Amino acid sequence: MKLNKTLSVIISLFLLLACNQKNNLKSDNIFKNGVVVTAHYLASEVGTDILKQGGNAFDAAVAVQFALAVVYPRAGNIGGGGFAVIRTAKGESISLDFREKAPKASFEDMYLDSLGNVIDGLSQTGHLAVGVPGSVDGMVNLHQKYGKLTWTKLLQPAIDLAREGIKLSKLEADKLNAYRERICEVNSDKYDCCYVCQKDFQVGELLVNKDLEEVLIRIRDKGRDGFYSGKTADLIVEEIQNGNGLITYADLKDYKSIWRPALVGNYRDCKIISMPPPSSGGIALLQLLKGAEIFDFQKYSPGSFEHIHLMVELERRVYADRATWLGDPDYCSVPVNKLLSEDYLVNRFSNIGMDKKSNSQEIKAGNVEVIESFETTHFSIVDKWGNAVSVTTTLNGNYGSKVIVKGGGFFLNNEMDDFSIKPGVPNQFGLVGGKANAIEPEKRMLSSMTPTIIEKNGKLFMVTGSPGGSTIITSVFQNIINAVEFKMNPQDCVNAPRIHSQWLPDKVYAEIDAISPSVKRGLQDLGHVIQEQSRIGMMANIAINGDGLLVGAPDTLRHKDSRAIGY
Numbered sequence: 001m002k003l004n005k006t007l008s009v010i011i012s013l014f015l016l017l018a019c020n021q022k023n024n025l026k027s028d029n030i031f032k033n034g035v036v037v038t039a040h041y042l043a044s045e046v047g048t049d050i051l052k053q054g055g056n057a058f059d060a061a062v063a064v065q066f067a068l069a070v071v072y073p074r075a076g077n078i079g080g081g082g083f084a085v086i087r088t089a090k091g092e093s094i095s096l097d098f099r100e101k102a103p104k105a106s107f108e109d110m111y112l113d114s115l116g117n118v119i120d121g122l123s124q125t126g127h128l129a130v131g132v133p134g135s136v137d138g139m140v141n142l143h144q145k146y147g148k149l150t151w152t153k154l155l156q157p158a159i160d161l162a163r164e165g166i167k168l169s170k171l172e173a174d175k176l177n178a179y180r181e182r183i184c185e186v187n188s189d190k191y192d193c194c195y196v197c198q199k200d201f202q203v204g205e206l207l208v209n210k211d212l213e214e215v216l217i218r219i220r221d222k223g224r225d226g227f228y229s230g231k232t233a234d235l236i237v238e239e240i241q242n243g244n245g246l247i248t249y250a251d252l253k254d255y256k257s258i259w260r261p262a263l264v265g266n267y268r269d270c271k272i273i274s275m276p277p278p279s280s281g282g283i284a285l286l287q288l289l290k291g292a293e294i295f296d297f298q299k300y301s302p303g304s305f306e307h308i309h310l311m312v313e314l315e316r317r318v319y320a321d322r323a324t325w326l327g328d329p330d331y332c333s334v335p336v337n338k339l340l341s342e343d344y345l346v347n348r349f350s351n352i353g354m355d356k357k358s359n360s361q362e363i364k365a366g367n368v369e370v371i372e373s374f375e376t377t378h379f380s381i382v383d384k385w386g387n388a389v390s391v392t393t394t395l396n397g398n399y400g401s402k403v404i405v406k407g408g409g410f411f412l413n414n415e416m417d418d419f420s421i422k423p424g425v426p427n428q429f430g431l432v433g434g435k436a437n438a439i440e441p442e443k444r445m446l447s448s449m450t451p452t453i454i455e456k457n458g459k460l461f462m463v464t465g466s467p468g469g470s471t472i473i474t475s476v477f478q479n480i481i482n483a484v485e486f487k488m489n490p491q492d493c494v495n496a497p498r499i500h501s502q503w504l505p506d507k508v509y510a511e512i513d514a515i516s517p518s519v520k521r522g523l524q525d526l527g528h529v530i531q532e533q534s535r536i537g538m539m540a541n542i543a544i545n546g547d548g549l550l551v552g553a554p555d556t557l558r559h560k561d562s563r564a565i566g567y
């Protein structure tokens with residue numbers, strides 16, 4: 001009897017393993033009590049340790065945000081900003097906007113010369129490109145509203161990592177070496193600005209950052225004042241002034257993150273909880289999902305001509321809306337309800353045909369390549385109580401503006417490039433805009449970040465998000481339709497090849513193997529211009545399976561250091 005029972009347990013385990021193998025699910029990514037998915041294994045470890053100490057998902061998010069600033073300095077940050085979307089165990093949702101702001105002294109034409117032409121690179125590299133950072137204030141607010149553990153406990157892991165040093169992964173050593181020259185050129189104190197400029201980095205070498213350790217200690221001991229005033233503010237303002245930038249003590253002192261109602265909409269039998277403006281992410285995602293519902297995507301197989309053609313046509317219209325209507329809601333009125341109303345969307349998509357491609361260039365001109373990069377970072381966390389948090393945070397470009405605060409050891413963002421610096425002129429992601437996203441003092445620049453949580457039948461179903469600039473929205477969109485329309489398992493949703501289109505330029509970007517040769521021919525016959533791109537997006541997913549277990553699905557295929565760790 002006992003032997004039979006043991007045998008049946010062994011057989012069930014074997015079947016579970018075999019089944020997970022077949023479904024591309026690693027059984028070690030399934031957890032009962034909590035899971036943290038980030039772009040770096042050390043940050044995922046930090047988050048999980050906090051959960052194990054009795055912290056909730058929000059505590060873990062704070063610890064992860066600071067840890068990423070140490071272990072993933074090209075995107076993890078204290079010198080940037082981001083958004084968090086939250087769903088508590090009770091089912092309440094809210095979002096936190098810790099997006100950077102334009103400095104008080106900024107003005108609409110600040111990146112144009114006397115003839116009104118854009119000065120090349122000024123909004124992307126160097127001290128003038130920097131927006132007032134929001135991440136530290138955001139984390140303070142997140143902790144004050146939802147934290148269980150002490151602030152000190154949440155800061156300590158990042159401080160320890162900065163002091164003891166981290167072993168550089170191949171990815172990070174290569175990136176530092178690739179950007180070293182540019183980083184050192186930009187800084188006011190060339191070649192003596194920081195740890196980056198002294199030598200080539202080796203894989204496995206220990207990277208210690210004493211300056212950053214001290215900044216983090218000040219944040220640990222003084223909270224927001226440890227960053228926005230005192231010694232850290234002195235260092236930031238001195239760095240900015242030496243490089244002729246605009247940020248002042250008053251900018252730092254007055255920065256405030258904002259709690260905003262999450263943007264909530266229905267799609268099929270799901271409730272989508274996402275980020276409202278100043279991100280375009282939530283609105284664009286809900287428009288696209290409504291399109292998938294209107295055209296009943298589930299009729300088609302993934303990767304078919306119909307699936308790809310319809311996605312591209314929807315994306316073209318949604319990104320055109322983005323360029324025209326979206327901006328910081330505290331500075332312009334964003335017609336959210338109209339843009340998401342059923343009538344509007346049915347009408348907006350009504351001229352999509354299976355046998356014709358619409359032409360973006362006829363609507364508005366513009367021609368810039370989408371830059372392939374992974375400089376933003378996304379992390380998803382669920383705890384044992386069922387609290388969920390989805391955070392996308394960024395410096396914008398790789399190592400942001402490339403400016404590293406001398407004596408502070410951290411990079412400053414180049415988020416000013418997310419404004420429309422001149423109507424119709426594309427930013428580094430090829431995105432164009434107009435008045436709604438023009439520069440104004442203290443305004444927040446429009447974002448594409450789309451941290452999202454999905455509920456099904458009143459229960460938590462998925463936590464998701466991605467970096468990738470303009471491709472964030474379409475990556476999150478595809479991930480969700482993979483799950484809902486095509487019923488893929490969580491890891492397959494992430495692994496599936498992705499495409500991207502954004503109105504301008506009038507192209508379809510496709511990961512290698514995303515489009516089969518015959519579908520490609522069909523799309524080209526209609527006039528679609530297809531351009532291969534090695535990677536689009538980098539999801540960090542958590543899904544809840546039928547047994548109520550947490551399935552972590554990192555995008556390790558596209559980014560080796562990503563990891564789901566839990567317990």
Ligand code: DON
Nearest residue numbers: 374375376447448467468469
């Ligand atoms: O807020 C935005 O939309 C951009 N600053 C995000 C940049 C980004 O995702 C870069 N990398 N992958």
